[in-house]
Structures are given as structure tokens and as C-alpha cells.
Amino acid sequence: MTPTRPHRQPSSPRERFKLAWDVLVIILVIANLALLLFDSLYLVPPLHDAFASLSPQLQKAYQQNVHEHFFAIDLAFVSVFVLDVLLGWIVAIAERRYHRWFFYPFVHWYDVLGCIPLTGFRWLRLLRVVSLLFRLQRLGLIEIRNWYLFGVVHKYYDILLEELSDRVAVRLIGSIQEEIRHSNALSQRLSDEVLAPRKEQLVDEIAQRLEAGLNDIYTDNRALIARYISALVGRTLQESPEIQRLQRLPMGRQLSEAMDQTLSDLAGRLIHEAVGGLRSPEFSQLLRRATDSGMDILMVADTRSERITEQVLIETLELLKEQIATKRWLQRYD
Numbered sequence: 001m002t003p004t005r006p007h008r009q010p011s012s013p014r015e016r017f018k019l020a021w022d023v024l025v026i027i028l029v030i031a032n033l034a035l036l037l038f039d040s041l042y043l044v045p046p047l048h049d050a051f052a053s054l055s056p057q058l059q060k061a062y063q064q065n066v067h068e069h070f071f072a073i074d075l076a077f078v079s080v081f082v083l084d085v086l087l088g089w090i091v092a093i094a095e096r097r098y099h100r101w102f103f104y105p106f107v108h109w110y111d112v113l114g115c116i117p118l119t120g121f122r123w124l125r126l127l128r129v130v131s132l133l134f135r136l137q138r139l140g141l142i143e144i145r146n147w148y149l150f151g152v153v154h155k156y157y158d159i160l161l162e163e164l165s166d167r168v169a170v171r172l173i174g175s176i177q178e179e180i181r182h183s184n185a186l187s188q189r190l191s192d193e194v195l196a197p198r199k200e201q202l203v204d205e206i207a208q209r210l211e212a213g214l215n216d217i218y219t220d221n222r223a224l225i226a227r228y229i230s231a232l233v234g235r236t237l238q239e240s241p242e243i244q245r246l247q248r249l250p251m252g253r254q255l256s257e258a259m260d261q262t263l264s265d266l267a268g269r270l271i272h273e274a275v276g277g278l279r280s281p282e283f284s285q286l287l288r289r290a291t292d293s294g295m296d297i298l299m300v301a302d303t304r305s306e307r308i309t310e311q312v313l314i315e316t317l318e319l320l321k322e323q324i325a326t327k328r329w330l331q332r333y334d
Contacts, residue, residue, distance in 0.1 A: 022132050025084050029125050032077040036122055039070055074117050081115050081125070159329045169324050173317050180310050180317075190309065199295055206295075207288045225271065230264040 041047050042062070052059040066073065088111070089104045091097075098104060105112045110127035136142045144150045183189075195202070 019136070021084075021087075022136060025080070026129050026132050028077060028080055029129050032074070033123070033125060035066075035070075035073070036119075039067060040119075042067060071117065074122070078115050078117050081111070081128070085111050085115065155333060159333070162327075162329050166324050170321050173321050173324070177314050177317050180313050183310070188306075195295075199292075203288055203291045203295055207284065207291045210291070211284060211287055226264075 042051065048059075051062075085105070085108065088108065092104045093101045098107065108131070110124045110131070113121045114124035114128055116122075133142070133144055137144045
């Protein structure tokens, strides 16, 4: 729920006059549009005949007093709307609301075109009501978001906008997939234009991750590695014929066990020293060289790698299309 703002009462006579004028213009626009709609329906023969049959006197009075003078009546409304545009333009110039004084009619184009007394332009006057309501909302004089009608319109506008944007996005991704399928050198372009300029950064990042990963693996599994080495040394000694002959001699078993322990400790120290060497500048340089060589191999594009790259991109975009096509508005408005 959006928190509601407290309504701000107009504090000065100028604000009260602007509020009263805006409300008057809204009422006149609604009345003008209602009259325009009714007169348009009046021209439809079945509705005209139904109106005449239901109330002949009222139909005759409307025909003589309104329909035959509709253009003149509309000009009376237009005169007020033109005055509203001129007053708004003067106020915008006085308040320096826009960068140039002549920007106002371009920003409020719907107000200007709505003043043209032609059927195609008259319906633009509805936008004048919307703009006035949002101006009153911005001034804190009304709270449109609490209106039931605003909630209904916002709901279906949100649904329509999501459906349109999803369809456009799916169609665009489909076009990208077709472009990938018909591309002859996509992998080489990715290598030359995307990977090559960032090769040094990628090599540094991969080398740092490998170095940190090897160190973490040893730290987390140090005890397990020590037990594995001890078991491996012990099994090797037990299977050695020389050690078996040594165990038959006096004190041979004790010598065998001492040799087992010594070799296990030696192997553990060697591994510990080797892992400690992972933090040395020499190992870091070696790892970066190996990573750099690996990157050079990966960046060489051939027919097989191009097909794999294209397939991966196409399937990734297909998953993206499925994700976009999900109707999330069903979850919001369920």
C-alpha cells in the first residue's frame, strides 16, 4: 500500500484562485466531452429514432437549441480553453518554468490541439483533465491514488504495459536468435571484440580465484589429506617385498613402523611446504602464465567451438524468453 499524503490546503489567495480555476476547467471539459459524446450518438439513426420516440418534445428542443448550434456552443467552450492555455503560458513565463518562453505550447501540445474545434482534436481535451488532476495531485491538494477509478485504471494499464513489453522483448530476442543462427563468425568476433580487450583482467581474476581456491581446499581438508597420506604410505610399505623381508628380522617390525611414520611425516611436510609455496610470487607468476596460455587456447575459434558458442547463446536466450513470458501480473492481482 502506498502511504497517503495529507491533503495540503491552499494557503494563499493565488493558490485558491488557481485551484478554483482548475476545478472549473475540469468541470467544463467533462461537460464538453459529455455533450460531444451525446451529440455523436445523436447522429446515429437508430439512437436518433429511439430518442425521438421516447421523448419527441425533448428531442425537438435538443435539435433546435443544441444540435443546430453545436458548433457555436463548442466555440464557447473553446474560448475558455484558449484562455486557460494563454493564462498557463503567461504563468509559465513568469515562473520561468521552462528553458525558453516558447516551450509551453510544445509541452502542453494536447491542450493546444484540443482547442481546435474539429472532432478529431476535441477528444484530446480528455488529456487536459488528466493533466489538471495530476497537477492537483502534485500540489498535494488531492490524492488520486486513493480513488477507486485510479486503482482500476492503474491495474489494467499495468497489465497492458507488461503484456506489450513482454511481447516486444520476446520478439526482439527471437530476432537476436535468428541473427546468431545466420552469423558466420560470431565466436571469432566474441573472441576478438569482447574477450581480447579484457584478457589481462580475466587472467588476473581467474588466477586469483584458483590461488585462493587451492589454499582454501588445503586449509579445510588438511586432516583428511594427512590421513590419506599416512594410509597411502602404510599400504605402500606393506606391499613392498623389501619391507616384508625387513619385518622378519629381529626388531624389523619396529623399524618398519618407524619408517612408516617417518615417511608419512615427510610427505605431510612436503605437501604443507608445497601449499605454502602457493602464496609465493613465483607460484602466482606460474599460475598466471598457465591461465594466460589457457585463455589463448580458448580464444582460438574453430567450426566446432563456433557451433557450441552459438548453441549456448541460443539456449540461454530461449530460457530468457520463457522467463519474460511469465505472466507476473497474475501473481500481483490474483
